[in-house]
Amino acid sequence: MNPQQNNNLHIPKITKDILKKYNFSLSKGLGQNFLIDGSVVEGICLSAEINQDDYILEIGPGIGTLTQQLCSQAKKVVAIEIDRSLEIIHRETLPYDNLKIIYADFLKTDLHRLFEDEFDGHKVKVIANLPYYITTPIIMKLLEEKLPVASLTVMVQKEVAERFTSPPGSKIYGAISAVIQYYAKPSLSFIVPAEVFIPVPKVDSAVIVMKIYDEPPVYVKDEKLFFDVIKGAFGQRRKTIVNSISGTIPGIDKGLLKETLEKLGYDPSIRGERLGISDFAVISNHLLD
Ligand code: SAM
Numbered sequence: 001m002n003p004q005q006n007n008n009l010h011i012p013k014i015t016k017d018i019l020k021k022y023n024f025s026l027s028k029g030l031g032q033n034f035l036i037d038g039s040v041v042e043g044i045c046l047s048a049e050i051n052q053d054d055y056i057l058e059i060g061p062g063i064g065t066l067t068q069q070l071c072s073q074a075k076k077v078v079a080i081e082i083d084r085s086l087e088i089i090h091r092e093t094l095p096y097d098n099l100k101i102i103y104a105d106f107l108k109t110d111l112h113r114l115f116e117d118e119f120d121g122h123k124v125k126v127i128a129n130l131p132y133y134i135t136t137p138i139i140m141k142l143l144e145e146k147l148p149v150a151s152l153t154v155m156v157q158k159e160v161a162e163r164f165t166s167p168p169g170s171k172i173y174g175a176i177s178a179v180i181q182y183y184a185k186p187s188l189s190f191i192v193p194a195e196v197f198i199p200v201p202k203v204d205s206a207v208i209v210m211k212i213y214d215e216p217p218v219y220v221k222d223e224k225l226f227f228d229v230i231k232g233a234f235g236q237r238r239k240t241i242v243n244s245i246s247g248t249i250p251g252i253d254k255g256l257l258k259e260t261l262e263k264l265g266y267d268p269s270i271r272g273e274r275l276g277i278s279d280f281a282v283i284s285n286h287l288l289d
Pocket of ligand 1: 031033034035059060064065066067082104106107128129131132134
């Protein structure tokens with residue numbers, strides 16, 4: 001079969017016919033909202049700046065709507081799908097030589113081994129319309145495991161996209177925004193209305209691109225302490241940073257923390273929302289002096 005002729009799942013009728021033909025019932029629990037809009041699929045590919053030399057990891061291919069485009073535009077695609085009952089559909093919808101599908105839970109997958117086996121040291125672009133019930137664990141796994149990843153281009157809930165990309169000082173900026181901004185430069189690419197999915201979810205979505213830094217943009221002496229300070233600073237939103245951090249990190253001396261902040265020129269009554277990753281780096285580094 002000519003793969004080009006098969007690139008058609010974004011057409012709503014084709015997707016509906018496939019689901020009907022295989023009597024496939026979409027699982028709410030697995031976050032199965034499938035895309036049925038060609039311009040959104042193309043927009044994801046454009047946001048990821050895919051070219052013929054690219055190695056792609058896709059999480060959750062569903063029936064393969066995005067996967068078809070990825071296989072047509074990139075060198076190699078590896079897709080991880082938890083739902084093995086989609087395998088029979090993939091045999092019809094995804095006849096590509098440059099595709100490998102692994103039926104497994106992404107969160108339980110040994111990614112270092114997979115990268116070694118499948119990508120042979122090449123930098124990888126991760127692309128996904130993510131299952132929303134595990135958006136953050138998936139992104140954190142990809143960032144924390146320090147894999148050779150060039151970028152993550154992912155569709156997430158609109159509110160989540162805004163939080164992940166918001167700068168310090170904004171109302172929705174939180175610990176997760178700071179942690180992501182330590183690993184990557186995030187940007188919101190475009191908003192996606194709920195109507196482009198089957199079934200239609202309750203909320204709109206957005207595509208974000210996170211370009212992973214080769215080296216973190218700030219110098220951090222002890223990453224665990226740095227992340228603990230971030231978590232602590234946002235742990236108790238209505239408290240000042242001294243109370244919040246000392247309430248969260250066991251064993252931290254409240255007096256030392258107050259003194260460190262004052263020495264560095266911060267008002268100890270400042271709230272975590274106002275601090276960026278360079279502030280958290282300076283504070284955590286000085287706690288070790
Ligand atoms: N990529 C398809 C699309 O855009 O139409 C489907 C996206 S759908 C939002 C999310 C997909 O992730 C589903 O196919 C679901 O079965 C799969 N999925 C859910 N949990 C997963 C997990 N832990 N590991 C791998 N895939 C998962």
